[in-house]
Amino acid sequence: MLTQLFKSRLTDDPIPFQPPLWINAVAVLAILGTLCLAVYIYMGAPLALTLAFTSAIAVTLWLKTTYRVFQSRRILPLYIFTILAQLVQGAEQHWGDYGTAVSLGWQIPITSTNFTLYFTLTAVAFYLLGAAIIFYQTKLGGFIAWWLFLWSIIYPASHYLLALSTHQPGFTYIPGMLSSPLLVMLGIIGIRWILNDIAERPKQ
Amino acid sequence: MTRQEKLTLSVAALICIGFTQHLYHTAGWLPTIIIGFGALTLGLVLWLKTSFYYPTDPNRLLPPYLLTAGLLMLHIAEEYAFDFGGRIAGITEGIWSTEMFLWSLGLGFPLVWISGGIAIAKRHPFGGFASCFLFCGMLLGEPTHLLIFPIREMLIHGGHYDYFPGMWTALMPLVSGLWGLVVIVQDSRQQKLGAATENLKEAGTQTP
Numbered sequence: 001m002l003t004q005l006f007k008s009r010l011t012d013d014p015i016p017f018q019p020p021l022w023i024n025a026v027a028v029l030a031i032l033g034t035l036c037l038a039v040y041i042y043m044g045a046p047l048a049l050t051l052a053f054t055s056a057i058a059v060t061l062w063l064k065t066t067y068r069v070f071q072s073r074r075i076l077p078l079y080i081f082t083i084l085a086q087l088v089q090g091a092e093q094h095w096g097d098y099g100t101a102v103s104l105g106w107q108i109p110i111t112s113t114n115f116t117l118y119f120t121l122t123a124v125a126f127y128l129l130g131a132a133i134i135f136y137q138t139k140l141g142g143f144i145a146w147w148l149f150l151w152s153i154i155y156p157a158s159h160y161l162l163a164l165s166t167h168q169p170g171f172t173y174i175p176g177m178l179s180s181p182l183l184v185m186l187g188i189i190g191i192r193w194i195l196n197d198i199a200e201r202p203k204q
Numbered sequence: 205m206t207r208q209e210k211l212t213l214s215v216a217a218l219i220c221i222g223f224t225q226h227l228y229h230t231a232g233w234l235p236t237i238i239i240g241f242g243a244l245t246l247g248l249v250l251w252l253k254t255s256f257y258y259p260t261d262p263n264r265l266l267p268p269y270l271l272t273a274g275l276l277m278l279h280i281a282e283e284y285a286f287d288f289g290g291r292i293a294g295i296t297e298g299i300w301s302t303e304m305f306l307w308s309l310g311l312g313f314p315l316v317w318i319s320g321g322i323a324i325a326k327r328h329p330f331g332g333f334a335s336c337f338l339f340c341g342m343l344l345g346e347p348t349h350l351l352i353f354p355i356r357e358m359l360i361h362g363g364h365y366d367y368f369p370g371m372w373t374a375l376m377p378l379v380s381g382l383w384g385l386v387v388i389v390q391d392s393r394q395q396k397l398g399a400a401t402e403n404l405k406e407a408g409t410q411t412p
Binding site for chain 2: 076077080081083084087088090091094113116117120121122124125126127128129130131132135136
């Protein structure tokens with residue numbers, strides 16, 4: 001009786017792991033939705049809106065480009081260089097206590113330690129794991145590349161918006177401003193690289 | 205030895221000496237032995253013995269390298285979150301604090317090993333050094349979070365075997381690091397064998 005309970009019709013035939021391709025898009029939307037809500041709850045609306053805005057553009061561009069054709073792994077040197085620039089900006093932000101500047105300027109409840117932990121160390125870790133995903137030319141890899149390059153353009157803009165929102169006469173230095181132009185430049189080069197690479201491929 | 209190889213070897217030796225010195229003066233003898241001698245110096249020796257003259261195929265090396273680098277960064281995040289620097293200072297004579305740990309191993313040194321990913325993709329000799337010290341570091345350094353640090357803390361401060369910062373994420377990069385080490389050794393053997401066969405063929409064609 002008990003042995004009958006554990007019997008099944010499963011076989012040991014080799015079956016490749018092949019979920020339907022649209023699962024990638026659903027997974028990305030599920031992760032981003034959860035992430036945006038978590039950021040809204042713990043860090044407030046300005047950061048959540050920046051994240052949601054970047055996510056919306058990244059998903060749209062991904063669905064129109066590297067969701068249809070694979071993301072080339074030849075982008076990796078540029079992608080890794082952009083991660084390095086993110087780390088450099090993280091260091092500048094920590095050195096100048098950007099967490100406190102953001103928390104005071106936009107009333108975001110976050111400490112400097114947590115800002116560095118989430119937005120520098122953990123983010124860089126996930127970007128590096130994303131590089132491994134890009135290497136295997138998966139659909140998800142295409143989204144990760146779009147995300148990094150778009151974030152590199154949109155996020156640095158927040159430093160200048162924060163400087164403007166202080167309403168102080170003259171130039172106000174916000175930690176992260178010095179390394180921002182490098183990130184924006186790499187973001188633009190990255191986007192151009194993806195678009196050119198797709199355009200240069202033979203039409204199927 | 206080409207000019208590029210000489211220059212890369214000099215840079216690698218400078219990184220080994222400079223960072224080991226820095227660790228000795230800040231973190232104390234335990235991290236100096238593990239990172240300075242275990243990861244950097246042993247990595248340098250392994251590099252000279254394997255991929256120095258025959259850089260590893262990037263298509264084989266990059267996946268374990270990127271995986272290890274990402275998992276190591278997650279591990280560093282755990283260490284930073286739970287005051288690894290301060291706890292290490294408690295079991296050595298070092299002066300490390302959370303802030304000093306962050307600047308050394310969280311924001312400074314990763315610039316070296318993340319650059320290694322670019323070097324590997326370009327098949328530059330520096331990629332060989334970066335991969336050897338990263339993988340050696342994972343093999344020797346990560347088990348210490350479970351086998352040495354908590355036991356030493358227990359012996360010095362009393363109490364029982366307990367959590368030490370970095371413990372939960374320590375063994376993940378060890379797994380991918382082992383994968384990477386096997387790739388380096390296998391690829392080096394294949395390339396050396398291929399080069400020896402080529403030399404034999406050339407010698408055969410030159411013989412009248």
